[in-house]
Amino acid sequence: MSHGLTFGQDVLDRLMPMHLCVAECGLIHSAGPTMRKLMPPDAQDVEEVFVEGRGAASGHVIGAIRAAKGGNRLALRLRHHRRLSLRGHVVAPGFGGLLLNFCFGVSLSEAVAVFGLTESDFAPSELALELMFLQEANRAVQQELARFNRHLMLARKDAEREAHTDSLTGLLNRRGLQLAMQNAFEPQRGTPGFALVHLDLDNFKQVNDRMGHAAGDRLLVEVARVLTRTVRARDGVARIGGDEFVLILDGAWTCQGLTDIGTRIIQGIEDVSPPDCNVSASVGIVLSAGYGADTTDRMLEDADVALYRSKREGKGRVSIAPLPVPASPRPLQGLR
Amino acid sequence: MNDLVSRAVERFLAEESVPLQAGAENLDPAGILHDAARRLNKPVDELVEELGAWLVRQEEIWRLLRFCGRDFLDFLLRLEELPDRIRLITDDLDIPEIGLSRSEDGLLWVSFSHGQAVWTALLSGLLRAMADDYGALCVITPRDSGLCVDISDSAFATGRTFHLSPRIHAS
Numbered sequence: 001m002s003h004g005l006t007f008g009q010d011v012l013d014r015l016m017p018m019h020l021c022v023a024e025c026g027l028i029h030s031a032g033p034t035m036r037k038l039m040p041p042d043a044q045d046v047e048e049v050f051v052e053g054r055g056a057a058s059g060h061v062i063g064a065i066r067a068a069k070g071g072n073r074l075a076l077r078l079r080h081h082r083r084l085s086l087r088g089h090v091v092a093p094g095f096g097g098l099l100l101n102f103c104f105g106v107s108l109s110e111a112v113a114v115f116g117l118t119e120s121d122f123a124p125s126e127l128a129l130e131l132m133f134l135q136e137a138n139r140a141v142q143q144e145l146a147r148f149n150r151h152l153m154l155a156r157k158d159a160e161r162e163a164h165t166d167s168l169t170g171l172l173n174r175r176g177l178q179l180a181m182q183n184a185f186e187p188q189r190g191t192p193g194f195a196l197v198h199l200d201l202d203n204f205k206q207v208n209d210r211m212g213h214a215a216g217d218r219l220l221v222e223v224a225r226v227l228t229r230t231v232r233a234r235d236g237v238a239r240i241g242g243d244e245f246v247l248i249l250d251g252a253w254t255c256q257g258l259t260d261i262g263t264r265i266i267q268g269i270e271d272v273s274p275p276d277c278n279v280s281a282s283v284g285i286v287l288s289a290g291y292g293a294d295t296t297d298r299m300l301e302d303a304d305v306a307l308y309r310s311k312r313e314g315k316g317r318v319s320i321a322p323l324p325v326p327a328s329p330r331p332l333q334g335l336r
Numbered sequence: 337m338n339d340l341v342s343r344a345v346e347r348f349l350a351e352e353s354v355p356l357q358a359g360a361e362n363l364d365p366a367g368i369l370h371d372a373a374r375r376l377n378k379p380v381d382e383l384v385e386e387l388g389a390w391l392v393r394q395e396e397i398w399r400l401l402r403f404c405g406r407d408f409l410d411f412l413l414r415l416e417e418l419p420d421r422i423r424l425i426t427d428d429l430d431i432p433e434i435g436l437s438r439s440e441d442g443l444l445w446v447s448f449s450h451g452q453a454v455w456t457a458l459l460s461g462l463l464r465a466m467a468d469d470y471g472a473l474c475v476i477t478p479r480d481s482g483l484c485v486d487i488s489d490s491a492f493a494t495g496r497t498f499h500l501s502p503r504i505h506a507s
Contacts, residue, residue, distance in 0.1 A: 109501065116504055136399055
């Protein structure tokens with residue numbers, strides 16, 4: 001196979017629609033049909049069509065072209081669409097001048113969009129259409145998978161919320177309360193602590209006994225409404241047992257402030273009591289100072305002790321636990 | 337990937353207003369289709385054929401299909417590539433090899449290495465819809481040995497315009 005081949009322009013156009021024949025000085029002799037679509041109509045020199053690819057430093061396009069004669073990959077960008085990079089190679093066919101052939105590489109889909117290229121702009125031997133097919137197929141599959149993931153995430157969130165919610169009242173349940181207390185102790189919150197309010201309804205048993213459990217449940221829902229109405233959105237409200245409720249009141253509190261809010265809650269509950277049942281509430285409060293994320297159980301127990309003091313002292317009242325004395329010197333968490 | 341097939345079948349049935357039966361989510365796509373056909377009181381082949389036509393109406397799938405041929409005849413002659421194309425995207429789907437032959441009377445015959453019944457039904461719906469899309473006039477007949485395609489005019493009407501770039505919208 002040593003005999004030379006001679007191609008006419010039409011053969012070159014069909015074999016290599018993105019070729020370019022240039023003189024050693026950079027003057028353009030001819031260009032393939034797809035290449036002509038990328039060039040300014042009156043371009044006569046490679047400098048008018050291209051700029052050097054990133055990282056090249058010869059300073060002019062023809063320098064980069066000549067440098068690639070040895071077999072190196074030639075990387076150029078279109079002067080008027082610099083996002084579009086072309087890659088190709090250069091041969092010296094022997095009859096003078098240089099023959100360049102290009103493809104779009106990773107700029108393919110951008111080039112197809114910018115120049116509105118069609119299947120006939122590519123040689124049948126090119127993988128351009130397969131690449132575009134694959135890109136679109138991947139995108140479609142990814143979108144579907146993302147949809148699956150969103151769906152799973154929402155389902156997980158629903159399950160989590162259910163696991164932390166009391167189904168009767170919609171308040172937090174015991175597990176939700178524990179998480180809320182852990183969160184309240186998070187050091188990065190940097191808040192000045194919180195108050196934990198434990199309350200237990202007085203005479204609730206009478207409602208159940210006299211009016212039935214449905215009425216009792218209705219009252220619990222009413223009480224939940226009173227509690228959420230009395231506190232702020234950033235506070236936490238939980239039902240942790242039959243008629244036991246716990247509030248997490250965010251921020252620094254004075255004894256007077258806590259007594260006031262406790263009294264308002266008791267009043268609100270008495271207002272929703274069925275007639276002749278005299279439902280009220282006994283309230284015990286502890287401040288978070290002296291407790292930490294690892295002593296939430298003790299904090300609840302201490303609130304319970306304060307609550308029972310209220311019960312002992314005649315129900316329908318508020319007791320605030322004294323600040324605990326730490327067993328060993330340690331910084332008071334949540335205090336500023 | 338099988339989840340995607342199930343989802344396509346579910347969406348198709350939803351658009352055909354066939355409510356999914358309780359427990360249907362545990363069935364494979366073939367099971368769902370058989371169940372739906374029984375409740376619609378129509379042969380499952382007919383439903384699968386409608387599924388084939390429905391696939392062509394899904395914009396993303398339509399675009400992928402149009403990448404497979406410049407006109408309907410080209411599309412048909414390159415059907416043999418289809419399993420390899422699908423394997424480019426995923427290799428966990430069981431796609432039969434597709435064989436193509438031309439009889440002396442000029443008819444094109446499409447056959448499948450396995451799953452003859454369901455693929456004949458699916459492809460007859462899909463090919464009819466694609467012929468419409470390309471503007472070709474042809475008769476597609478399911479036979480025992482596969483599909484028989486008789487193209488009488490591959491440029492009967494103006495086909496729907498397809499641009500290689502998804503960013504250029506068909507006018």
